[in-house]
Ligand SMILES: NC(=O)c1ccc[n+]([C@@H]2O[C@H](COP(=O)([O-])OP(=O)(O)OC[C@H]3O[C@@H](n4cnc5c(N)ncnc54)[C@H](O)[C@@H]3O)[C@@H](O)[C@H]2O)c1
């Protein structure tokens with residue numbers, strides 16, 4: 188098929204490259220000329236393993252091109268995939284300004300029948316509204332498809348080429364069949380449904396995954412008080428096929444450009460139809476509080492006196508294998524430490540530049556490596572589970588820290604890693620490892 192993808196963020200770029208890899212002719216459009224120049228020079232504006240190589244191979248093969256010229260791209264394509272941002276407004280609702288603008292630009296460029304497929308995450312009813320907007324602008328025929336995207340950053344190519352399912356929301360059987368055909372080689376689980384249900388599947392999926400994370404984080408918090416180990420609890424729960432093992436990793440809570448924004452948006456979507464989504468409100472509240480467990484542990488260790496201490500931070504991205512720092516828990520944790528007079532030393536293997544730009548404030552000592560960050564610190568907090576941190580020599584780490592205090596916000600280290608070290612170690616929901624492996628589990632008082 189001849190495809191135009193509008194927006195070269197994660198979703199647009201990865202989809203465009205993967206559709207080219209699958210044998211389609213793809214034009215990726217962005218209104219940001221710097222991004223397009225970079226892409227045309229062989230660069231990639233995001234850190235995503237394998238993407239640069241796959242993009243280069245498809246460009247050389249003549250199946251993939253990049254441009255700012257939306258009009259020309261649309262006129263040369265049968266399928267237009269919209270993948271522009273839908274960031275949160277201060278109210279928590281999705282900001283639809285970019286997608287509405289894109290829809291109008293597509294309408295103005297139309298020169299015949301097109302399928303317009305929206306991959307951006309949009310509130311229920313948005314595709315219909317965009318269709319009306321476009322019909323007010325053009326007499327050209329088109330069909331709307333809701334084509335929600337489920338890729339994860341860091342494993343985006345694998346997720347796109349081997350998805351768990353493809354969801355196609357359509358009100359025209361012919362357009363739906365064309366989309367089924369396009370995705371046929373990827374998975375046997377292709378669900379064709381109505382447009383509103385497809386839009387809801389995306390929000391419901393993210394809300395459910397966020398719920399799993401907040402659930403296991405609360406179990407972890409209880410584990411800390413009753414002397415159980417959340418990693419063992421999660422393993423034991425996960426073998427039950429009805430529960431499943433994934434998204435049961437306790438930590439400092441979820442971040443990123445999707446879960447925080449999409450949970451807030453779904454609460455708003457429900458509110459607009461007079462439904463209070465109480466469960467999801469609690470999920471968000473638990474998540475917001477979870478990141479402050481790191482601070483609470485530091486306060487316990489330092490008897491409430493953080494002022495004047497030096498704290499090293501390992502990991503700024505919201506998860507490993509990405510340089511995305513949108514809604515990363517590290518933003519709030521570092522801000523809180525600075526507000527309380529702590530000297531912060533920070534490092535991330537790939538997300539430093541993005542973090543510095545988004546954080547936008549002075550006062551942090553930015554370091555070039557993991558051991559350098561720990562140098563002379565009173566405590567070290569691990570916030571992102573990059574392999575580089577898991578592979579560190581704890582014996583050497585202990586010698587560079589002023590005090591061997593390690594707060595492992597992602598349960599990266601195991602008991603055997605700590606044996607023979609002097610670390611005062613706090614993890615999440617594993618009280619038997621807290622304050623060093625020598626400490627006994629707390630006594631239960633009934
Ligand atoms: N990031 C993810 O992992 C992910 C996964 C699934 C779904 N989503 C959803 O996909 C959508 C896109 O997310 P993202 O993170 O890829 O976005 P992003 O914000 O990183 O990138 C969006 C791009 O669209 C471009 N753009 C905006 N308006 C345009 C226009 N009129 N013409 C051409 N280009 C335009 C911007 O310049 C920008 O480069 C969002 O709705 C998001 O919720 C994201």
Ligand SMILES: O=c1ccn([C@@H]2O[C@H](COP(=O)(O)OP(=O)(O)O[C@H]3O[C@H](CO)[C@@H](O)[C@H](O)[C@H]3O)[C@@H](O)[C@H]2O)c(=O)[nH]1
Pocket residue numbers: 308336337338339340341393396400433434435436437438439440441442443444445446449505506
């Ligand atoms: O057991 C877990 C799993 C994840 N996380 C955290 O949850 C956040 C999100 O992680 P992940 O889902 O892997 O990354 P995203 O790239 O944000 O992907 C999510 O958001 C995308 C955008 O909507 C969807 O397409 C994906 O299906 C959905 O997984 C990160 O902060 C993780 O650290 C945990 O704390 N515990």
